[in-house]
Amino acid sequence: MNSSSPSRRDFFANSSAALTGMAFSSLLTKDGFSAELGQPHFAPKAKRVIYLYMSGGPSQFETFDDKPELRKNHLKPMPAELTKGAKLAFLQHQTLKCRGSEVEFSTCGKSGQRISNLLPHIQKIADDICIIRTQQTEQVNHDPAHAFMNTGTAIAGRPSMGSWTTYGLGHQTDDLPAFVVMRSGPEGQPVPQTAWNSGFLPGKHTGVELYSSGAPLNYLESPAGIHSHTQRTSLNALAKLNQLHHSNVADPEILTRMAQYELAYKLQTSVPDLADFSDEPKHIRERYGASDKPNGTFGSNCLMARRMAERGVRFIQLYHTGWDHHGNVKSNMERFCKMVDQGAAALIQDLKQRGMLDDTLVIWGGEFGRTPMTQGSGRDHHIKSGSMFMAGGGIKGGITYGETDPFGFTAAHDPFHVHDFHATALHLLGIDHRRLVYRYKGRNFRLTDVHGHIVDKILA
Numbered sequence: 001m002n003s004s005s006p007s008r009r010d011f012f013a014n015s016s017a018a019l020t021g022m023a024f025s026s027l028l029t030k031d032g033f034s035a036e037l038g039q040p041h042f043a044p045k046a047k048r049v050i051y052l053y054m055s056g057g058p059s060q061f062e063t064f065d066d067k068p069e070l071r072k073n074h075l076k077p078m079p080a081e082l083t084k085g086a087k088l089a090f091l092q093h094q095t096l097k098c099r100g101s102e103v104e105f106s107t108c109g110k111s112g113q114r115i116s117n118l119l120p121h122i123q124k125i126a127d128d129i130c131i132i133r134t135q136q137t138e139q140v141n142h143d144p145a146h147a148f149m150n151t152g153t154a155i156a157g158r159p160s161m162g163s164w165t166t167y168g169l170g171h172q173t174d175d176l177p178a179f180v181v182m183r184s185g186p187e188g189q190p191v192p193q194t195a196w197n198s199g200f201l202p203g204k205h206t207g208v209e210l211y212s213s214g215a216p217l218n219y220l221e222s223p224a225g226i227h228s229h230t231q232r233t234s235l236n237a238l239a240k241l242n243q244l245h246h247s248n249v250a251d252p253e254i255l256t257r258m259a260q261y262e263l264a265y266k267l268q269t270s271v272p273d274l275a276d277f278s279d280e281p282k283h284i285r286e287r288y289g290a291s292d293k294p295n296g297t298f299g300s301n302c303l304m305a306r307r308m309a310e311r312g313v314r315f316i317q318l319y320h321t322g323w324d325h326h327g328n329v330k331s332n333m334e335r336f337c338k339m340v341d342q343g344a345a346a347l348i349q350d351l352k353q354r355g356m357l358d359d360t361l362v363i364w365g366g367e368f369g370r371t372p373m374t375q376g377s378g379r380d381h382h383i384k385s386g387s388m389f390m391a392g393g394g395i396k397g398g399i400t401y402g403e404t405d406p407f408g409f410t411a412a413h414d415p416f417h418v419h420d421f422h423a424t425a426l427h428l429l430g431i432d433h434r435r436l437v438y439r440y441k442g443r444n445f446r447l448t449d450v451h452g453h454i455v456d457k458i459l460a
Contacts (some may be wrong), residue, residue: 044430045394046361050316056323059370060387061101062333065133066114069406071100082409089140089381099374102330111398118337121345127398130458134402134411135386142189145367150195152447159199162315164447166205173312175270177208181317184298188322200440203256213296287346299343327378361393372408384410394428396460423452
């Protein structure tokens with residue numbers, strides 16, 4: 001090298017503004033797959049995911065799986081051939097009796113789907129959703145079940161579904177995080193933050209939690225006397241120092257830190273605009289049950305989700321807590337269904353009206369189902385059957401997938417395992433779940449581990 005030529009270190013040291021842009025653009029890939037994966041495996045049906053996560057495990061017998069035989073046998077013994085050897089949480093070694101639902105169901109839409117009368121708004125979108133009645137998991141307690149549903153394993157610290165998605169697909173926007181989480185509902189059973197962690201993937205793929213009321217993030221306003229130009233100068237200096245450090249140690253988390261500084265700077269402008277609902281027509285806000293700013297309700301979060309989807313957020317996960325109904329299942333389900341019914345239906349109707357439902361995958365469901373056996377006035381956790389629904393993004397609307405036995409204990413046909421759910425969701429996003437891998441500690445890891453099958457019957 002000519003001694004008068006600038007060294008690599010000199011180049012970075014003297015080009016802080018250019019450096020910042022280079023570092024940031026290397027971390028954010030717009031409208032395509034990130035550098036980790038390369039090119040799409042095939043043309044995606046969905047560009048983004050909105051996951052409405054009902055934390056605690058909503059009862060399928062009060063929502064989407066009507067069981068007349070269970071009603072007929074209310075408080076009679078469950079058939080022993082069904083329950084023998086079953087893994088239960090609190091009913092293990094107890095006398096197992098049927099609990100028939102006290103909730104009425106209706107035949108809805110042209111498709112004739114059976115949906116609980118506790119969900120009158122969702123009944124109106126019956127032809128847009130695919131109801132799945134045979135959801136199955138392997139974990140009977142909340143924390144490992146959350147981990148399994150979100151990461152494909154009960155082992156804590158693995159990457160979440162949202163993190164795998166952004167790892168494979170990259171960012172669509174530079175002004176907001178690619179993966180956003182929001183919460184609503186009573187505290188109830190807490191959701192561990194590992195449910196949206198990036199695990200061993202680079203830290204930039206961790207979900208960013210926004211508050212559901214008030215300011216969505218802390219420190220959106222700069223201190224008095226600190227102007228945008230001052231912040232920009234400081235960030236350029238930090239970028240220069242971080243890049244020098246990275247050139248010595250080659251730690252990818254340094255680049256993640258640089259990207260987070262840049263993103264935080266942009267969030268000061270983008271987030272207040274995102275959380276200002278005053279530009280939404282009144283009839284749209286009323287449809288969601290929202291006001292002119294986030295109010296902490298599930299409906300308000302659903303409106304935020306649609307606004308984030310419009311602005312390019314790749315994976316949006318809305319947790320609504322409190323569905324763990326070991327007692328008073330009828331009254332509790334009445335209360336909780338009312339909290340989410342309007343917002344969930346409004347979101348799907350709004351996306352459809354705007355032409356966004358076709359490329360947005362919407363998911364509604366919890367970490368497991370509830371037992372057809374009674375636990376006092378409630379239902380225990382259940383891994384052999386549960387209900388969820390999916391819509392948009394390449395999903396066939398107006399169908400019910402899978403059927404449970406007459407007592408609703410397990411799948412009579414077409415089980416829908418968590419690994420199959422993950423494989424199918426990634427497929428709709430244009431990703432072959434067997435090829436989306438990350439090498440860690442000498443092994444190739446993936447969301448579905450060595451399992452998972454694409455469920456073709458639910459694809460449009």
